[in-house]
Amino acid sequence: xxxxxxxxxxxxxxxxxxxxxxxxxxxxxxxxxxxxxxxxxxxxxxxxxxxxxxxxxxxxxxxxxxxxxxxxxxxxxxxxxxxxxxxxxxxxxxxxxxxxxxxxxxxxxxxxxxxxxxxxxxxxxxxxxxxxx
Numbered sequence: 674x675x676x677x678x679x680x681x682x683x684x685x686x687x688x689x690x691x692x693x694x695x696x697x698x699x700x701x702x703x704x705x706x707x708x709x710x711x712x713x714x715x716x717x718x719x720x721x722x723x724x725x726x727x728x729x730x731x732x733x734x735x736x737x738x739x740x741x742x743x744x745x746x747x748x749x750x751x752x753x754x755x756x757x758x759x760x761x762x763x764x765x766x767x768x769x770x771x772x773x774x775x776x777x778x779x780x781x782x783x784x785x786x787x788x789x790x791x792x793x794x795x796x797x798x799x800x801x802x803x804x805x806x
Contacts, residue, residue, distance in 0.1 A: 706783040713777040720769025727762025730755050 734756030741749035 706780050710777055710780040713773045713780060715773075716769055717773030717777055720766045720771070720773050723762045723766025724770055725766075727759045727764075727766050729759070730762060731759030734759050 734752050734754070737752030737755060738749055739752075741752060743749070
């Protein structure tokens, strides 16, 4: 009884799983590379926006603190908050921009680097896997 239950559960589990038979694996890999390229494009855009906003906050914070007349003036605190916010935005934005740009180029070029072809010439028959560095 237990053996039949195990067999039934195994068969149902196999039928429930995803099967990739008769699918073009090159297309699946290109979709994965395209998704990764899109992810890193978004990362690059967020990094660019954070860098621009951080630069504006950084400069406006410095100018505000420089123009403060008194040490205990409320404008000095506002300038300090703008300055710190600009530093944090720059600190996060620059690495996101760089990593996103480099990885986007890498994953955008990947589908062209990997190809699978069938050779049907009389000299060489078979399957060819080509990977360019």
